[in-house]
Amino acid sequence: MGNSLKHFYEFGAFRIDVANRLLLRDGEPLPLTPKAVDTLLVLVRHRGEVLRKDDLMQLVWPDSVVDEGNLTQNIYLLRKTLGEGSNGHIYIETVPRRGYRFVGEAREFEGGTGGVGDGETGGRGEEETRGAGEKENGQPGDDGATALSPRPLVPHPPLPPLAHFSSPSLPRRRWLGAAALAGPVVIVVIATLFYLAFSVKPKPPEMKAAIESIAVLPFRPLGAAGGDEDLGVGLADALITQLSNVRRIVVRPTSAVLKYGGSNQDLMAAGRELNVDALLDGRFQRAGRRLRATVQLVRVRDGAPLWADKFDEEFTDMLAVQDAIAQRVTQALALRLSGEEQRLLDKRFTANPDAYQAYLKGRSCWSRRATPAVEEAIHYFGQALSYDPDYALAWAGLADAYVMLGFRYDSEEQSQGAALPKAKAAATRALQLDDLLAEAHTSLAVVRARYDWDFAGAGSEFRRAIELNPNYEHAHHMYALYLSAMGQSAEAEAEMKRAQELDPLGFSISRGLGDIFFRAREYDRALEQFRRTLKMAPDDPMTFSLHRTMGWAYEYRGLHDQAVAEFIEALRLQNAKAAWLTALRQAYDAGGMKGYWRRWLELQQERVGRGRLSPFYLAQIHAFLGEKDQAFAYLQKACEDRSIVLPALRSGPNFDDLRADSRYATLLQRIGLTP
Secondary structure (H helix, E strand, C coil): CCCCCEEEEEECCEEEECCCCEEEECCEECCCCHHHHHHHHHHHHCCCCCEEHHHHHHHHCCCCCCCHHHHHHHHHHHHHHHCCCCCCCCCEEEECCCEEEECCCCEEEEECCCCCCCCCCCCCCHHHHHCCCECCCCCECCCCCEECCCCCCCCCCCCCCCCCCCCCCCCCHHHHHHHHHHCHHHHHHHHHHHHHHHCCCCCCCCCCCCCCEEEECCCEECCCCCCCHHHHHHHHHHHHHHHCCCCCCEECCHHHHHHHCCCCCCHHHHHHHHCCCEEEEEEEEEECCEEEEEEEEEECCCCCEEEEEEEEEEHHHHHHHHHHHHHHHHHHCCCCCCHHHHHHHHCCCCCCHHHHHHHHHHHHHHHHCCHHHHHHHHHHHHHHHHHCCCCHHHHHHHHHHHHHHCCCCCCCCCCHHHHHHHHHHHHHHHHHHCCCCHHHHHHHHHHHHHCCCCHHHHHHHHHHHHHHCCCCHHHHHHHHHHHHHCCCHHHHHHHHHHHHHHCCCCHHHHHHHHHHHHHCCCHHHHHHHHHHHHHHCCCCCCHHHHHHHHHHHHHHCCCHHHHHHHHHHHHHHCCCCHHHHHHHHHHHHHHHHHHHHHHHHHHCHHHHHCCCCCHHHHHHHHHHCCCHHHHHHHHHHHHHHCCCCHHHHHHCHHHHHHCCCHHHHHHHHHCCCCC
């Protein structure tokens, strides 16, 4: 038997056998792939250094071009194998937007050929027991054991291939002695068992549990593909729309996955946060007129890859890439589709590549929800329709965008009276072209409720949308607000919670649930829900509106100081002048909350004169101040503008002081609501 020395690294209860590319714990090998061990080895060799992901991938896969998802999966498996979190130890640290770093204490040494274990001590040699790099007298020596120190970040020579455990020198000595007594046959059996245990290629992961939910992350550009972010979001949105037609699986909406579009995203962390069973992660690259995409489907529970593939199509036939991915995903998930589901999955809404690209950009902009982005979405949807006037999905997108602008007073579409007729025309055209679009039915339902005041027709459209696509969270969200307007608070809460199940991270949905509690005068529940929403998305563009509603909830709870703090925060987020904020604080200190609102009205006179403030909100202010005539005047104006916010009018607390006035009952009857 040879006396060659072998190279090891050791930390905690773990040891890396460099030659055999094994990770051992207390002398026993752990089930990791060679590349996972390579990843750990590179991190340990550069202990304390932050390794950028690109550098780490180059060191682990020096002669290959691989997707970042392979590295992410290796990190996840290593952390799981090392028991990070469960045993209190952290070995691999993620440095946000930079990379990874090994932070554990580690030793590097050389030992005999014992490998997995060498002697009754379980593999620790005599020099190792005394400590790395020490002789018997405790002084540093040159016996081959040295403390691990950081090394320059340069590619190491390729790691040796994984050795088959067929050598009789690998088992522990007591096993070898027993084998020698039993004869050569036992040695062969032991060697074969080790070979089968560690050398046979692992089988593809089996679907031990059904995949019931999936998130499609925004596709990320490969390399320096500036300006393609919208295309990546659009590709994801198109796949989400397509896969949502499969009723056997819940697909997270685009709004839920937008924040996971960064190149440094930890896939498994995203999957856990989205609370899904599987993730679809894609990369794409444009090269001339070709679109290249690499896609992988990963199980979140254990990081196991369920399917991966590459697609390389003419850019003008980008739809072929989308169709192929959708088909392969359903196959990978072993989903048996009905004839109707298969038809919807195969359906193409346009054959014009320019129209399709413009539509993808429009959906990406619409998903961001801020007013300038929604106005940009209208431009792209219009562009798509200029290429293909019969593109039903583009008409539906246009309807969605105009509906969203119908509630904004910071855009050129200053009221529902300006935006919602356009939304109605677009939704109607979309349904003329394709009556099976849940998106168009939802937009039409909103228009019928909030502009036409056709509440029976609105309810019918909402139910039709949900029947067509039970997983369309926006339909459940809007239907919940409709039910609240109808005075059905319990049903509204249940519907909003269904929307929340489909989109657990949705800001608007989480906020909408708080609004339902607020209108039910459950102020503590409302405030708790609003605070939860703020933690979920503190930078959402509509956060200012949430702070404003929180201010009213605090006010009706009698917590005036907290209320004025929220009102001022809402104005700060709208970039109000610092002098205004100071003046409002002084007005509150001098005259309480009514003093605050009177000063607010003075400061807003210029905007009021230009019609840049909602008459419905102005009616709320005057109602709070006890100025009933002015409040009713603005409510009449809101009716004329079709800017009535129905749930607040029907059941909200802001107009409680007006409800005994006969003019209020007349107003409700005018728009088809009962007092």
